[in-house]
Amino acid sequence: NFHSEVPLTNLLKAMLLSYLVYGASYYYCSISEEYKANRLRTYIALGAIFTFFFAIMIMNPPELVKDLAVTLGGIPPQGMREAIMAGDVVPSTLDKLAGDGIKASQWGGLFVNLIVATAGCVLGFGIGVVLAFGRQSDLPFFSLPSVALIELVRSGPLICWLWFAVFLMPDLMDPFYDAEDIIRMLLMFGVFGGCYIAEVLRGGLQAVDSGQKEAAVALGLSPFQTKMQVELPNAVRTTLPSIVSVFIGLWKDTTLLFIINILDFFKLAKDLPATDLRFLGNFLEPLYVTAIVFWVFAFYLSRVSMGIEKNLGLVREGGGEAA
Numbered sequence: 345n346f347h348s349e350v351p352l353t354n355l356l357k358a359m360l361l362s363y364l365v366y367g368a369s370y371y372y373c374s375i376s377e378e379y380k381a382n383r384l385r386t387y388i389a390l391g392a393i394f395t396f397f398f399a400i401m402i403m404n405p406p407e408l409v410k411d412l413a414v415t416l417g418g419i420p421p422q423g424m425r426e427a428i429m430a431g432d433v434v435p436s437t438l439d440k441l442a443g444d445g446i447k448a449s450q451w452g453g454l455f456v457n458l459i460v461a462t463a464g465c466v467l468g469f470g471i472g473v474v475l476a477f478g479r480q481s482d483l484p485f486f487s488l489p490s491v492a493l494i495e496l497v498r499s500g501p502l503i504c505w506l507w508f509a510v511f512l513m514p515d516l517m518d519p520f521y522d523a524e525d526i527i528r529m530l531l532m533f534g535v536f537g538g539c540y541i542a543e544v545l546r547g548g549l550q551a552v553d554s555g556q557k558e559a560a561v562a563l564g565l566s567p568f569q570t571k572m573q574v575e576l577p578n579a580v581r582t583t584l585p586s587i588v589s590v591f592i593g594l595w596k597d598t599t600l601l602f603i604i605n606i607l608d609f610f611k612l613a614k615d616l617p618a619t620d621l622r623f624l625g626n627f628l629e630p631l632y633v634t635a636i637v638f639w640v641f642a643f644y645l646s647r648v649s650m651g652i653e654k655n656l657g658l659v660r661e662g663g664g665e666a667a
Contacts, residue, residue, distance in 0.1 A: 393466055400463065400530075403451075451526055452607035454637065457598040460526065460608075464533030464598075465591045471538025476545035476579075477571060490542070497539040503600050505532050510604055525606055537594045544586045548579030581656055588649035592642045599638070610634055 369388055373381035451459070478490030497505065509528040517528070552575050560570040580587065602611030613630035617623045623630060 396462070396466070400459065400527075453612050454609040456526060456601065456606060456608045457595075457610075460530050460533055460601065461591075461595040461598050463530045464537050464594045467531070467534030468537025468541055468590075468594065469587070471534055472541025472545055473576065475538060475542035476549060479542065479546055480549060493535075494539045494542055497536055498543070502536055502597055503603060505536055506600060506604055508532070525604065529601060529604075529606065533594060533597070537590060540590050540593075541587060544583045544590060545576075545579050547586075548581075548583035549575055551582050552578045584653060584656075585649060588645055592645050595641060595645070596638060609637065 365388070369384055372384060376384070475490045475494055478486040479494065481487045481490070506529060509532040510525060513528050513532070556574055556578065557570060560574045565573065598608060599610040601608040602614065605611075613634040616630045617625060617627050
């Protein structure tokens with residue numbers, strides 16, 4: 345009973361809107377001063393991150409968000425279903441927040457791997473920045489928890505932390521969010537990746553020239569501005585290949601989701617010969633396709649990294665890198 349017209353139309357609208365935003369921002373950056381262009385890029389990046397996580401929340405809203413949306417005038421789940429079937433209403437964003445959404449247990453295929461990997465990389469980078477600065481802090485209030493979390497998470501394999509998210513994290517999150525397995529996997533991938541990125545960034549922060557910090561202080565920048573506008577950009581510039589390596593590792597590690605019975609792309613390929621008569625007895629072909637798909641995404645990330653390095657002037661003409 346699935347009708348593809350509405351999803352395809354919405355996807356086309358989203359692509360058109362993205363193209364218009366990209367074209368307008370590119371034109372604005374080409375005619376504006378550099379600081380204005382950088383500010384716009386920052387706003388667009390933050391807006392994209394917010395939209396991504398907000399879309400995930402709409403798909404599986406927490407109970408607190410549902411109750412708040414109903415209080416603000418959203419249609420409750422049962423009433424919304426009846427109104428949609430009767431054709432009396434087109435659900436708004438508030439109505440979708442008040443509804444049941446799409447249960448995370450119904451997510452499956454390559455979509456799961458992309459969502460978990462993307463959220464893990466974005467969330468992990470943010471956590472990594474906080475932990476990296478926290479570990480370098482002179483205040484024990486910040487340094488001790490950062491060191492403890494980094495060493496604790498890095499001391500165990502990812503699969504152990506995924507089982508931790510399955511069995512123990514629900515009790516920790518229960519007062520705030522009755523999250524399903526995929527949402528907990530998303531959070532765990534973010535924390536796990538953040539701890540590794542924190543160590544990568546820490547090496548980059550230690551390589552920042554003290555003269556740049558002194559120049560920032562001389563210009564009147566606050567300690568927070570110095571860290572965000574001087575130290576962090578230099579650290580990311582120096583450690584970009586290592587950061588991308590962590591991202592690629594997180595992308596490949598999403599195949600571990602099948603061990604905890606989440607229908608990701610790898611589990612789908614593994615179970616396909618037993619569930620579809622067209623692939624009966626063909627156990628290797630779906631796995632070959634899965635391997636190629638994962639390789640394509642990993643190769644694309646590495647090419648993007650090399651392109652960024654080239655634009656930053658980190659790649660020399662005769663080979664090698666200049667960090």
